């Protein structure tokens with residue numbers, strides 16, 4: 482069923498839920514899902530409503546126009562999205578294939594409702610797998626001595642495809658600040674550790690050195706600061722003294738795939754709200 486998603490974050494006060502519910506009811510809006518969260522650390526309030534599109538007398542733009550006065554009254558950060566408008570997604574990878582293959586399969590089987598406009602990689606290894614799915618593959622090598630030409634081309638491709646979201650599926654290059662700022666809270670990364678533990682490169686080898694009993698994966702929005710962006714989803718798997726770093730790499734791959742696909746699905750369904758470098762996820 483086609484729905485409009487109304488997502489709101491604002492300073493907390495009495496009357497927000499009543500006001501939003503009443504304005505939707507005044508237009509005969511049929512709410513199919515409602516989520517609220519009052520955050521006592523930030524004193525901000527977060528809401529996500531799904532409304533049946535066929536219950537309202539206008540389209541998504543009409544809802545935006547009708548809701549704008551309420552949003553202004555409550556100083557809301559807000560957005561309206563239409564479930565019928567599939568988000569355009571650019572995937573980025575390097576040599577590791579497991580996360581990319583998993584997302585391509587979930588998309589190909591219809592599980593991920595989005596339009597994958599292309600895959601961009603700094604290596605050519607994964608071309609055949611991507612093109613088998615009928616998706617364009619762009620090989621954009623990165624010169625370690627001068628990375629800017631490569632990221633200018635990456636940015637050009639992303640803009641040309643009018644991407645709504647970029648997913649780093651084990652893309653092993655640090656994005657420049659300009660790209661992070663331009664696509665704030667729209668670049669999703671999978672880091673192969675349970676952040677904030679083991680940021681940076683080779684986290685499984687760091688974990689083996691430390692002797693941990695859990696390893697994990699973290700899906701987060703990309704910011705200029707490495708592996709420090711708002712966390713969207715995480716999970717872990719148990720390991721023991723019998724597991725070396727190679728075992729952890731193997732065991733970790735399943736967690737990475739699960740966490741990245743969950744995080745992307747939450748983003749595609751407009752379930753993630755960001756405030757103060759943290760998220761509220763109405764999963």
Ligand SMILES: Nc1nc2c(c(=O)[nH]1)N[C@@H](CN(C=O)c1ccc(C(=O)N[C@@H](CCC(=O)O)C(=O)O)cc1)CN2
Nearest residue numbers: 653654655656670671672681682703704705706707708
């Ligand atoms: N601006 C950001 N870029 C990226 C982030 C991020 O949080 N902010 N996450 C990384 C992913 N990542 C770990 O999950 C990671 C990737 C790459 C490196 C790194 O040191 N790369 C070297 C090059 C390595 C190579 O050539 O193989 C580098 O970029 O100089 C560390 C962590 C994705 N990007």
